[in-house]
Amino acid sequence: MSPGQWFRNSAASAGDMVRGSQVWKSVFRHPLPLDRRNRIVVMLTNFFLHLHPVSAKKQGIALSYTWCMGGVTFFLFLVETVTGVLLMFYYRPTLEWAYWDITNLRDVISLGILREVHRWGAHAMVITVWLHMYRVFLTGSYKPPREFNWVIGVILLVLTLLLSFTGYLLPWDQLAIWAITVGSNMARAHPIIGHEGPGQQILFVDGVDMITMGTDARFALLGARFVGEETLNRFYILHCVAIPLAAAMLLAIHFWRVRKDGGISGPL
Amino acid sequence: MHGFDHEHLESISGFLGQYYLALALMNAVAAFYVWHKAQRVWLAGFWAVVSTGYVMLSPLAFGGNGSWWMPTLGTRIEHFVNDMTGPVVYSLGIVCSLSTLFVFRRFFVRPVVAWTGLNLMLLVMGLSMADAAFASIVTKADNVPIVGLIYLLCFFTWLAASRAVENDDRMSRGLPPREKDDNEKVLVWPDLVYTEMICMIVLTAGLIVWAIVLEAPLEEPGSTVKTPNPSKAPWYFLGLQEMLVYFDPWYAGIVLPLTAVGGLMAIPYLDFNKQGNGYYTIEQRKFSYITFQFGFIIIWITLIVLGTFLRGPNWNFFGPFETWDAHKARALSNINVSDWFWRDVMQTSLPKAPSGTGKITELAYIAQREWLGLLTVLGYFMLLPPLMATTVFRKFFVRMGFVRYMIMSNLLLMMATLPIKMVLRWTMNLKYIVYIPEYFLNF
Numbered sequence: 170m171s172p173g174q175w176f177r178n179s180a181a182s183a184g185d186m187v188r189g190s191q192v193w194k195s196v197f198r199h200p201l202p203l204d205r206r207n208r209i210v211v212m213l214t215n216f217f218l219h220l221h222p223v224s225a226k227k228q229g230i231a232l233s234y235t236w237c238m239g240g241v242t243f244f245l246f247l248v249e250t251v252t253g254v255l256l257m258f259y260y261r262p263t264l265e266w267a268y269w270d271i272t273n274l275r276d277v278i279s280l281g282i283l284r285e286v287h288r289w290g291a292h293a294m295v296i297t298v299w300l301h302m303y304r305v306f307l308t309g310s311y312k313p314p315r316e317f318n319w320v321i322g323v324i325l326l327v328l329t330l331l332l333s334f335t336g337y338l339l340p341w342d343q344l345a346i347w348a349i350t351v352g353s354n355m356a357r358a359h360p361i362i363g364h365e366g367p368g369q370q371i372l373f374v375d376g377v378d379m380i381t382m383g384t385d386a387r388f389a390l391l392g393a394r395f396v397g398e399e400t401l402n403r404f405y406i407l408h409c410v411a412i413p414l415a416a417a418m419l420l421a422i423h424f425w426r427v428r429k430d431g432g433i434s435g436p437l
Numbered sequence: 438m439h440g441f442d443h444e445h446l447e448s449i450s451g452f453l454g455q456y457y458l459a460l461a462l463m464n465a466v467a468a469f470y471v472w473h474k475a476q477r478v479w480l481a482g483f484w485a486v487v488s489t490g491y492v493m494l495s496p497l498a499f500g501g502n503g504s505w506w507m508p509t510l511g512t513r514i515e516h517f518v519n520d521m522t523g524p525v526v527y528s529l530g531i532v533c534s535l536s537t538l539f540v541f542r543r544f545f546v547r548p549v550v551a552w553t554g555l556n557l558m559l560l561v562m563g564l565s566m567a568d569a570a571f572a573s574i575v576t577k578a579d580n581v582p583i584v585g586l587i588y589l590l591c592f593f594t595w596l597a598a599s600r601a602v603e604n605d606d607r608m609s610r611g612l613p614p615r616e617k618d619d620n621e622k623v624l625v626w627p628d629l630v631y632t633e634m635i636c637m638i639v640l641t642a643g644l645i646v647w648a649i650v651l652e653a654p655l656e657e658p659g660s661t662v663k664t665p666n667p668s669k670a671p672w673y674f675l676g677l678q679e680m681l682v683y684f685d686p687w688y689a690g691i692v693l694p695l696t697a698v699g700g701l702m703a704i705p706y707l708d709f710n711k712q713g714n715g716y717y718t719i720e721q722r723k724f725s726y727i728t729f730q731f732g733f734i735i736i737w738i739t740l741i742v743l744g745t746f747l748r749g750p751n752w753n754f755f756g757p758f759e760t761w762d763a764h765k766a767r768a769l770s771n772i773n774v775s776d777w778f779w780r781d782v783m784q785t786s787l788p789k790a791p792s793g794t795g796k797i798t799e800l801a802y803i804a805q806r807e808w809l810g811l812l813t814v815l816g817y818f819m820l821l822p823p824l825m826a827t828t829v830f831r832k833f834f835v836r837m838g839f840v841r842y843m844i845m846s847n848l849l850l851m852m853a854t855l856p857i858k859m860v861l862r863w864t865m866n867l868k869y870i871v872y873i874p875e876y877f878l879n880f
Contacts, residue, residue: 208626221629224622230629233600234616236593237636244637248644268658275655285648292582293644295673299586299733300593306704306729307597309713309722316705323701330673337671344579346659347668351678355690358877366687367878395661434715436617 220424222432229433234308238301242329243420245294249332252287253409260339262405264398267341291333298329310434318426321419328416335408338401346396349404353396356387363387443503445569450501456563457498457508460556461491467552480549487556498563509567510758519756524682525863527747527754531739535730542719546599558591568758574746578654583672583745590738600717614716666750666763675744676737682752683858685879693851697732700848704729707845709836732852771868774810803873810871814880822846 170178187193188200202211212223228234259278260270274284302322305311311319338349361368364385372379382394392399427433465488472481497506510518538545545551565571575584604614670678680689704725712721719726747754749761779787790802804811825846826834834842861867871880 202626205624208624211626212624218626218630221625224624225629226620227623227628228616228618228620230623230625230632232632233596236596237632240633241636241640244640248641271655275652282645282648285651285653286644288653289582289647289651290644292579292672296582296586296589300589303590303593303733304597306733307601307726308715308717310715311705312708312711312714313705319705320702323698326701327698333673334671340655341659342654343656343659343663343665344654346661347665348671351668352670352674355677355686358686359691360687363687363691365877366691367873367876370876397661435620436614436716437714 222428225432226435229435235433236300236304238297238304242294242297242301245290245297248290249287249294250413252283252290255283256287257409262339262401267339267401271340291336295329295333298326302326308434315430315434318423318430321423321426325416325419325423328412332408332412332416335404335412338404339408341401350396353387353390356390357385359386442569445572446501446503446507446567449566449572450499453563453566454495454499457491457495460559461488461495464488464491507567508564510564515568515758519759522756524754527743528859532735535734542598543602546595546602551595565757570760571758578651579672580745581651583742587742597717601719604716604718605720614718616716667748667752672741672745676740679740679744680855683855683862687877688880696848696851703844703848707841736855771866773869773872775807775872778809803875807871807873813870818847818850821850
């Protein structure tokens with residue numbers, strides 16, 4: 170027996186031993202997905218894979234049809250979640266520390282590209298979510314029976330933009346606070362509930378102006394009259410907890426509905 | 438003006454040298470593919486010549502010597518472009534060129550034409566990068582994704598259009614769309630799962646390379662007293678910020694974007710066309726295709742690109758090769774409809790409520806002052822839908838019913854307010870159609 174053969178044989182028998190063990194069998198309840206039966210079983214028994222159907226139309230899953238943009242967006246969401254959690258270990262959302270924690274992330278901490286991956290991933294996610302919507306529109310995939318899933322998709326698109334917007338403030342540099350100032354200034358012009366919005370005089374009760382700088386829509390967004398520490402805290406919680414939870418919930422419904430509405434679209 | 442920025446050329450020459458080599462490689466691969474797979478020798482020879490051309494550009498770019506054959510657009514062309522471009526030429530130019538692409542899509546989707554277009558885009562991009570002003574704005578860390586977005590959108594629009602043209606051809610010959618052919622079911626393991634895994638690996642690698650090459654921006658610590666000029670929102674909201682040139686914040690920043698989101702959600706309930714479900718087509722859904730492209734590519738993307746690359750200090754317009762000068766003066770002499778009517782036409786002063794009058798009297802005076810603008814806006818939103826229902830949208834109205842038709846026509850009219858206001862501003866220096874600063878209601 171040549172050394173190569175000996176090595177192959179022992180590797181094969183070691184593999185058999187591992188796959189025959191009680192531990193392996195408790196995790197994977199079937200043999201390797203090498204034949205048709207087990208390729209079906211793997212999709213049905215694996216938690217992560219059961220998102221998919223067992224089989225799909227060949228043209229429906231072709232890259233030139235789907236561009237894989239929905240999948241790429243979801244993958245970027247996962248990348249953002251993982252890098253985001255890692256960043257939270259280092260980052261304190263206070264005026265005293267926020268900026269310097271970011272400089273430390275750049276200069277001191279090993280794996281110094283953590284923030285870069287997170288930021289570029291976020292920009293990429295905004296782009297891929299648009300491209301996904303673009304593809305779904307161009308193939309007419311929002312048409313019955315998928316109308317409602319398109320609506321959920323639009324909400325997810327808005328949440329993606331809000332996630333990116335709230336995250337933009339956290340480095341607390343000039344770029345951050347002025348971008349958020351420009352963006353959130355819109356809220357003070359909100360009709361009726363912004364203090365510089367049309368119709369804000371409607372809420373004028375007993376000679377008291379109800380909508381002022383300290384009570385209007387922008388105040389609710391910023392937690393203060395101007396972008397400040399309260400805003401940082403508010404955006405931090407929105408960015409790290411509130412919006413991701415909402416997005417995760419809607420993502421689950423979005424995927425579930427893809428399956429329930431008949432899978433990836435295709436000509437009838 | 439001064440010639441070349443030698444410092445800039447020195448810093449960018451290495452990148453440009455590699456850039457042209459990459460373009461040469463790209464075309465060499467194309468030449469090989471055309472020769473080997475498609476057996477088209479002449480075409481392969483052509484791309485080989487293009488590739489050789491890039492190879493010859495590369496050492497010149499590596500040299501980075503402005504006075505000796507550095508590949509650039511040349512100051513004359515750059516000045517010409519700067520002088521020519523403004524918001525008007527930019528916006529109308531894009532509308533015209535995209536319309537041309539759409540009308541002659543059968544020609545433009547051909548791979549040879551598309552590949553030529555890509556080469557031209559990349560070549561002009563490389564030549565422009567030799568300009569310091571252009572390079573500084575394009576390579577700004579947060580702007581790099583938008584450059585990527587432009588290329589991605591070009592590619593995917595081409596891909597979708599070429600498949601749509603193919604399907605439309607097939608269907609006009611009575612064949613089903615390509616998506617229906619060869620459509621047996623395959624197992625998701627391995628056919629889809631492997632694709633997904635390869636996508637994930639490529640994406641992870643790409644993201645890591647991107648993160649290593651390009652550092653995330655971090656400016657000086659935030660200070661609420663030092664306002665940067667220009668102050669820009671995050672890049673994906675720059676289309677909205679650009680709309681502030683034409684509208685007040687309550688409309689450009691709140692009402693229009695909320696309507697756009699609502700309108701997007703309404704699309705599946707308004708589009709009654711049963712054709713074109715699950716395959717690429719343009720012919721079978723021309724109206725929805727054009728409407729969506731107008732909203733997405735022309736309004737949303739074009740304005741983002743304008744706001745990012747061409748708007749500098751004080752939100753002034755700067756040509757792509759123009760240095761951002763904070764002292765660039767801009768004449769502002771826009772007038773309101775009420776000013777025009779009372780001052781220019783009636784030759785009197787604007788009606789003004791005497792001091793000490795009640796709310797009702799004040800409102801009456803405002804209504805008198807702004808009657809022309811108010812009537813115009815009311816007429817636009819209330820008279821146009823029934824008018825369109827009896828003329829251009831007759832079939833739509835019959836198919837959709839009253840409620841759905843009214844929602845669709847009002848959404849379309851809302852979307853059209855932006856281009857209309859833009860044209861009015863450019864041609865008539867119109868500031869506000871309705872100007873009621875007493876109630877922050879300027880439109």
